[in-house]
Amino acid sequence: MPQIRLLGLLLAALPLAAQADSPLPIAFDSGNPPAMWGEGRQVRGIHPALVNAAAQASGLAVQLQGMPWPRAMAALAEGKSCVGGAYANAERLARYQFSAAFWEERVVAVMTADAPSRELRKAEDLKPLRIGLHRGWSYGEELDRVLAQPGYQITRMTFGNRLFLALEAGKFDVVLTDGDSAVVESRRVRRPLAVRGTLSRNSTHVICPPRPTFGAALQRLDQGLQKLRDAGQLEAIVQAQLTP
Known part of the structure; x- marks a missing residue:
């Protein structure tokens, strides 16, 4: 009887052990070059490269996947996956764990x-304009708060290239995106574009569901990130992704 009980305990522990040893799933936006782009395991860009390097430095197994950003955020909300390259805001900080x-x-x-x-320096400067935004993005706490107020003409699209094609076609007056993506996407359209202002600056993180196994993995990821920072390697990783 004790042997049967012991066997039962061992079998019950197997799923937890498998979960602890399985790669940390991290989803990235599949349509926002050079920050992050590419479907499935072909994902690449600044954020996947930084996360992968930090994981290797800490010996953490990760599974990086590219997918449309709304689907990545849905997987996070369902507790299935982390997301990479994301900004912090009050709602996310209350619900999730951050690297x-x-x-x-x-x-x-x-x-x-x-x-x-x-010149467009603050959200209020955008009010008369038709604004194109990335679907599912946060643009930083203050900018999110102002853009959620009545009176703004906002359309959201899933992929960055669609936003810029719509801007070129005259469907928007302005698109809000990250600075590196603005450079890349402006090369893909025929109509000359111009950056008219910086509206916010935001740090990027890996965000995970609120489970202990995810928290332990984030601690290891942070350790790897610190090793890269101490070695002065972060800038070189980013520049390698920006080189055509």
């Missing part, structure tokens, strides 16, 4: 170069 900051991005306002010249 240390991996990088910092600028949120910029992009218009066609032939549009009437104006």
